Amino acid sequence: MLPIDQVAKLSGVASSALRYYERVGLIEEGPKIRGKRHYPREVLDRLSMIRTCQNIGFSLTEISSLLDEAEESGGSWQEIAAQRRACIQREIEERQAWLNTLNSTLACGCPQLVKCPQVAGCPLLVGQNARQSPWPAQGESSMN
Numbered sequence: 001m002l003p004i005d006q007v008a009k010l011s012g013v014a015s016s017a018l019r020y021y022e023r024v025g026l027i028e029e030g031p032k033i034r035g036k037r038h039y040p041r042e043v044l045d046r047l048s049m050i051r052t053c054q055n056i057g058f059s060l061t062e063i064s065s066l067l068d069e070a071e072e073s074g075g076s077w078q079e080i081a082a083q084r085r086a087c088i089q090r091e092i093e094e095r096q097a098w099l100n101t102l103n104s105t106l107a108c109g110c111p112q113l114v115k116c117p118q119v120a121g122c123p124l125l126v127g128q129n130a131r132q133s134p135w136p137a138q139g140e141s142s143m144n
Contacts, residue, residue: 001038011047
């Protein structure tokens with residue numbers, strides 16, 4: 001059994017987060033020994049998996065489902081993972097489109113960004129006009 005401060009140090013997870021993870025059921029509550037929570041060494045593996053899932057973008061609720069289903073050998077964790085994979089793929093495609101726009105805008109050589117045809121005709125921005133694009137549409141003044 002490891003004391004909470006040692007688990008925090010080894011895992012890189014704050015003691016307060018460990019207590020929160022207990023409350024939401026991500027880890028089992030550690031017994032108190034001489035007034036201090038202790039955990040079995042195996043909790044480090046679970047905490048590593050939790051951090052990995054967080055880095056991928058899963059919410060704590062999703063992580064709980066993923067880990068619990070994995071332990072029960074169920075199949076729904078795969079559905080959750082597949083949904084997250086699709087979301088990441090959409091994000092990659094969107095960011096690639098942004099990168100392409102930036103590359104073409106930089107290659108344009110326009111002296112002013114607001115007059116650049118690459119930006120004004122950008123398909124990313126045309127679809128974003130409803131979301132208050134910082135660039136005016138072609139023929140529109142930036143001073144409304």
